Amino acid sequence: MNLFTIIKNQQEYWLVDQIKKDGIPKEEYLQQLLQILEEWDHLEIGYLSLLMDERFENWLLQKKFCKISSIAEYTRKLDNLPEIDDQIVWHSLSEGLLDDAEYGKLYDLCRLGSANKNTKQPMDQVMNSLKNELGPEWRDHCYYFTKDDALTGISIPHIEIRTEDEGRLFYFGVVPHLRGQGIGEKIHKISLMLLKKFLANYYVGSTDVNNSYMIKIFEKNGCELRDRKGIYKIVRSKP
Incomplete structure (x- = not known):
């Protein structure tokens, strides 16, 4: 099950967006994100931009992410x-x-x-x-x-x-x-x-x-x- 969408721009950057789904444990999101990060680093992509629920923020900051801002999503x-x-x-x-x-x-x-x-x-x-x-x-x-x-x-x-x-x-x-x-x-x-x-x-x-x-x-x-x-x-x- 894909829990993130990824837009890949050659070697310059990846844009990753969390897909929020009910009943998915926090650990499952983190495990899949770790796999994405490992591939991103292995392929030597310039940077990765991530949209993710702010309840993961402490974990992300520990992984050397920096916070840019917060977005509101409308439909x-x-x-x-x-x-x-x-x-x-x-x-x-x-x-x-x-x-x-x-x-x-x-x-x-x-x-x-x-x-x-x-x-x-x-x-x-x-x-x-x-x-x-x-x-x-x-x-x-x-x-x-x-x-x-x-x-x-x-x-x-x-x-x-x-x-x-x-x-x-x-x-x-x-x-x-x-x-x-x-x-x-x-x-x-x-x-x-x-x-x-x-x-x-x-x-x-x-x-x-x-x-x-x-x-x-x-x-x-x-x-x-x-x-x-x-x-x-x-x-x-x-x-």
Whole structure:
């Protein structure tokens, strides 16, 4: 039984997320995580980022993890979706109206001033992650949004790896000068609709517990708090 999902980015990093299941002893989670850590270290991967229940925190700190922050996880079934704002226009990168480099610049702009405390990767790594994790048709999932022909933000809806109907947003963001004007809520609504078109039945989103802006968007669009996890990171020791 897999108790963790793992996204592997070549030799650079692994992203590991605990799958919470009822009735699983704490020791079973730790045993499986130890196996993951042994393989990660053996393969000499740069670092490992972990999302895990904070009740394991003391054990993780003893294993030389450092705590980055905590995230709140929200969920919503993708039926009875709210009406979208017809003033917001969206396009996918695959339409060819924006090239990859321009999309990368817009993505980077949307990251400025984020309340999320996770370490930001260089944009070339982010774009490579998109290609690796979303597959050959990755541009079909990369959306950008405009209002009155001005770029307002981006969203990257997709089906979570190893699931058939769990909708996620690889990233969601609004350009800095338009934040606090309701644009984020409108783009998020459209993103939920796009997830449904990708055949997702429900949505799971997460953000830093201190990101009140994103939490308000979740709540306004009918999402409910599902869980809370710590973000932990370990870097492989150099020989």
